[in-house]
Amino acid sequence: MEEVIKNLKVMYTEEQIQERIKELAKEIDNDYIGKELIIISVLKGAIFFTVDLVKRINIPMSIEMMQVSSYQGTQSTGNVILKRGLDIDISGKDVLIVEDIIDTGYTLQYLKEYLQTLNPNSLKIAVLADKKERRKIDVKIDYTGFEIENKFIVGYGFDIDQKYRNLPYIGYIEE
Numbered sequence: 676m677e678e679v680i681k682n683l684k685v686m687y688t689e690e691q692i693q694e695r696i697k698e699l700a701k702e703i704d705n706d707y708i709g710k711e712l713i714i715i716s717v718l719k720g721a722i723f724f725t726v727d728l729v730k731r732i733n734i735p736m737s738i739e740m741m742q743v744s745s746y747q748g749t750q751s752t753g754n755v756i757l758k759r760g761l762d763i764d765i766s767g768k769d770v771l772i773v774e775d776i777i778d779t780g781y782t783l784q785y786l787k788e789y790l791q792t793l794n795p796n797s798l799k800i801a802v803l804a805d806k807k808e809r810r811k812i813d814v815k816i817d818y819t820g821f822e823i824e825n826k827f828i829v830g831y832g833f834d835i836d837q838k839y840r841n842l843p844y845i846g847y848i849e850e
């Protein structure tokens with residue numbers, strides 16, 4: 676672990692992250708004028724992004740959590756498992772999924788398909804980071820914080836085996 680952290684470089688500083696989140700919140704406020712939003716935060720990685728984003732959103736909204744698991748070590752797999760579902764009814768509601776990152780797309784495709792079966796009025800997706808070049812399935816993303824290169828990122832919610840999520844910036848591991 677010590678070795679990994681030694682090779683960690685800053686990709687986005689705390690300030691850069693907050694600035695971008697402010698812009699995203701403004702966009703969301705504009706798109707949902709006169710509406711009420713249910714934000715579904717995908718545990719655990721998206722907690723940090725969700726908290727900072729919702730603090731900047733002014734329209735009426737509530738927060739729910741879901742948890743899926745699809746990732747072992749540093750490789751995505753197509754196997755997505757629902758670990759924690761919703762305990763509210765979202766039918767007829769405007770729903771925004773807030774996720775930390777889209778990589779292959781398997782996780783968000785699974786979540787989107789699952790939530791669509793619950794008949795929301797609308798369903799959109801916000802991600803903090805997008806590794807576009809890694810995509811295996813085409814999933815429409817409505818709000819993107821940063822388009823990033825194919826680097827493994829750590830901090831601000833992004834973990835290595837559950838650790839380092841608490842770093843205040845987004846770092847990447849230099850190979």
Ligand code: 5GP
Nearest residue numbers: 746751777778779780781782827828833834
């Ligand atoms: P996907 O299903 O789109 O391939 O992967 C989504 C999940 O992979 C994310 O929720 C995240 O947990 C994990 N992931 C993908 N890229 C990274 C990365 O660079 N760093 C970390 N820590 N997790 C990642």
